[in-house]
Amino acid sequence: MPALKKTGILGRVVWLGLVADRGAALASQPVDEIIARFDGPLGEAHGGVTRGSCSRVADQYPRGTEIKNTRQFSVLCAQELAAIAAQMGLEALDPSLLGTTMVISGMPDFTHLPPSARLQAPSGATLVVDMENRPCSLPARPIEMCHAGKGAAFKAAAKGRRGVTAWVEREGIFRVGDEITLHIPDQRGWQGF
Secondary structure (H helix, E strand, C coil), X not given: XXXXXXXXXEEEEEEEEECCCCCCCCCCEEECEEEEECCEECCCCCCCCEEECCHHHCCCCCCCCEEECCCCEEEEEXXXXXXXXXXXXXXXXXXXXXXXXXXXXXXXXXXXXXXCCEEEXXXXXXXXXXEECCCCCCXXXXXXXXXXXXXHHHHXXXXXXXXXXXXXXXXXXXXXXXXXXXXXXXXXXXXXX
């Protein structure tokens, strides 16, 4: 029996973007397709096989420790992005302002997909969900530049809706319009607490 099971849940890629130079700006630039390599999206500043550890793993490693890069992609859900915008009092929120790599429409409770779930494109390109992407204050500045007085509202509005981080398990191409198939681990939820 496989350890991962294909679900009947399908989503659609509605937006793709790349951050070319993280030092220059957080914002991503929209693209029609992304070539996913084992070290991440081709041309993406968040790529690489390894990365320096950050606050999200502060209980495990001192900041800057070299670790496996499980944050190659920042993937959001279109419906959750719309809910963030609405809570912020905006009609819409451009995913490029958040440094987003991919926006998928149509997958329920997307931000809470189980770790190790797979997102697979028709090309065979497959992402492994690492974990929920907790909201931070970094997008506040780009949002503020486009929506005066709204940047500081992002972190609270995005709680539980910020999407997931993911890494490339199988190389291939993701294209705007691709149907994405969800595969989940075939196990019950952990009950250790």
